[in-house]
Amino acid sequence: MHTGGEPLRIIVAGYPEVMGDCVLSKRRYAREHLDHLRRVLMHEPRGHYDMYGALIVDSEMPEADLGVLFMHNEGYSTMCGHAVIALGRFAVDYKLVKEPRSPETQVNIHCPCGLVKAFVEYSAGKTGAVRFLSVPAFAFATDVTVAVEGFGVVTVDISYGGAFYAFVDAQRFGLDVKQSKTRDLVDAATAVTKAVKSQVKLHHPVSDDLAFLYGTILTDRRDEFSPEPTANICVFAEAQVDRSPTGSGVTARVALQHHKGLIQLNQTRTFQSGATGSQFTGKAVEETRCGDFRAVVVEVAGRAFYTGVSRFVQETEDQLAHGFLLK
Numbered sequence: 001m002h003t004g005g006e007p008l009r010i011i012v013a014g015y016p017e018v019m020g021d022c023v024l025s026k027r028r029y030a031r032e033h034l035d036h037l038r039r040v041l042m043h044e045p046r047g048h049y050d051m052y053g054a055l056i057v058d059s060e061m062p063e064a065d066l067g068v069l070f071m072h073n074e075g076y077s078t079m080c081g082h083a084v085i086a087l088g089r090f091a092v093d094y095k096l097v098k099e100p101r102s103p104e105t106q107v108n109i110h111c112p113c114g115l116v117k118a119f120v121e122y123s124a125g126k127t128g129a130v131r132f133l134s135v136p137a138f139a140f141a142t143d144v145t146v147a148v149e150g151f152g153v154v155t156v157d158i159s160y161g162g163a164f165y166a167f168v169d170a171q172r173f174g175l176d177v178k179q180s181k182t183r184d185l186v187d188a189a190t191a192v193t194k195a196v197k198s199q200v201k202l203h204h205p206v207s208d209d210l211a212f213l214y215g216t217i218l219t220d221r222r223d224e225f226s227p228e229p230t231a232n233i234c235v236f237a238e239a240q241v242d243r244s245p246t247g248s249g250v251t252a253r254v255a256l257q258h259h260k261g262l263i264q265l266n267q268t269r270t271f272q273s274g275a276t277g278s279q280f281t282g283k284a285v286e287e288t289r290c291g292d293f294r295a296v297v298v299e300v301a302g303r304a305f306y307t308g309v310s311r312f313v314q315e316t317e318d319q320l321a322h323g324f325l326l327k
């Protein structure tokens with residue numbers, strides 16, 4: 001499938017059992033014991049540098065309809081909004097939920113970061129747009145200064161939307177998220193990610209497995225509420241570029257905007273991908289807490305589409321059967 005141009009290869013069969021007593025520990029198990037399969041399915045020649053995947057696993061939560069592990073060019077994410085939008089439709093279409101209901105069917109998706117509730121438009125047997133309520137999202141730190149190689153001292157905000165992101169105005173690098181060359185945006189964002197990773201210690205109240213920087217999101221700085229779309233581009237994992245507006249990034253960005261008093265509860269904003277122009281909407285719907293952090297529940301909405309069905313093989317005499325990546 002794809003959501004706003006971002007691919008999602010949903011793995012439905014062929015994996016060995018993923019061990020672990022919870023979805024978060026299954027993520028650890030996959031990283032430690034099954035990583036060769038991620039490389040086969042994400043990397044070339046079956047995938048490509050920016051491929052994204054979802055492995056459906058059992059969840060230990062009785063209310064979950066399915067569990068999922070997310071994978072990309074470098075490892076395993078804790079949250080992925082574009083994948084949740086696609087999986088919501090997929091779960092209804094492939095009967096992973098019992099009784100589809102109109103006008104919306106609820107699909108509870110247990111992600112490594114926690115339970116995410118997706119609501120899938122359903123009418124006359126057809127699935128449509130999907131909205132989801134994510135795990136509590138919070139601004140972790142604002143106006144943090146880091147020394148970025150090649151760019152000097154840069155001020156960033158750090159926010160959590162199921163995964164941690166650093167946010168910076170692209171203009172700081174003389175760039176425009178919609179007009180600049182992708183390569184230049186990737187270089188700046190990657191340098192920021194490297195600096196934040198080495199200079200800022202992250203913390204998540206629920207688990208240390210959630211406390212890592214997933215990527216950097218460059219924005220057009222239009223954070224104050226407006227009915228006009230605001231654009232951003234997300235560079236995550238190993239310099240991978242999201243084609244969509246980034247569901248977990250929109251969640252983190254809305255939490256940041258709400259924290260700064262730039263957006264009120266239930267004010268809907270439109271977020272546009274600097275890469276493809278595709279759009280998600282996002283709004284904070286409830287104030288809550290995550291440990292000591294004041295947090296919000298954010299609703300993100302978008303559309304996903306089917307692209308095809310694949311079956312992959314590995315031949316024993318193939319020297320490149322295990323996958324490779326050109327950097």
Ligand SMILES: O=C(O)[C@H]1NCC[C@@H]1O
Nearest residue numbers: 080081082242246247248
């Ligand atoms: O939509 C999202 O949240 C994601 N897309 C790729 C990177 C993030 O996981």
